[in-house]
Amino acid sequence: GQNIDQPTEMTATEGAIVQINCTYQTSGFNGLFWYQQHAGEAPTFLSYNVLDGLEEKGRFSSFLSRSKGYSYLLLKELQMKDSASYLCAVRRNAGNMLTFGGGTRLMVKP
């Protein structure tokens, strides 16, 4: 089976930096995705890591360590619109099926 853990909630200040962690235990790891989901809306794709290291995309970066079963999403220069849930999802083996963590609800305060 799989186990994916993320903090349930985080709070940060507008303009600051926040790091959202995700740890996973799975066999046949084949990639990790981060999605953003505003309440009641569709998840939207943010980033993908399959090799160790950092992937940077504008204000958002994602890091992966396969040996530690660990990833984080880094959000810089936080804006109020970044208030949302952030979902970590793991893909196993050769298929494209994703298993999602429970999500981290981020609240950005002025």
Add this chain to the structure above:
Amino acid sequence: DSGVTQTPKHLITATGQRVTLRCSPRSGDLSVYWYQQSLDQGLQFLIQYYNGEERAKGNILERFSAQQFPDLHSELNLSSLELGDSALYFCASSLGGVSNQPQHFGDGTRLSIL
């Protein structure tokens, strides 16, 4: 706009009834995935189809079934509905069944069982 279209946006029905949710994938995408999201749970994978064939099955109840048609749209059928089936049902699509492409989600169908 992800390019994935789901209908209807909202559905209200009673226990014991049957409903059909519809999904049109992004142009060019061959894979369709169905997810259920309840208030107290994360996204739960239900089932995946690739080019008309079932590819993977997750936590899908026997009361639920799905299919993908030759034009690649997909339908999720939910029968003998129970109060606990109230949830957001998302459809996602991706280019291929084994590619590295991300899944793109539709806006979901909110199902309320009264």
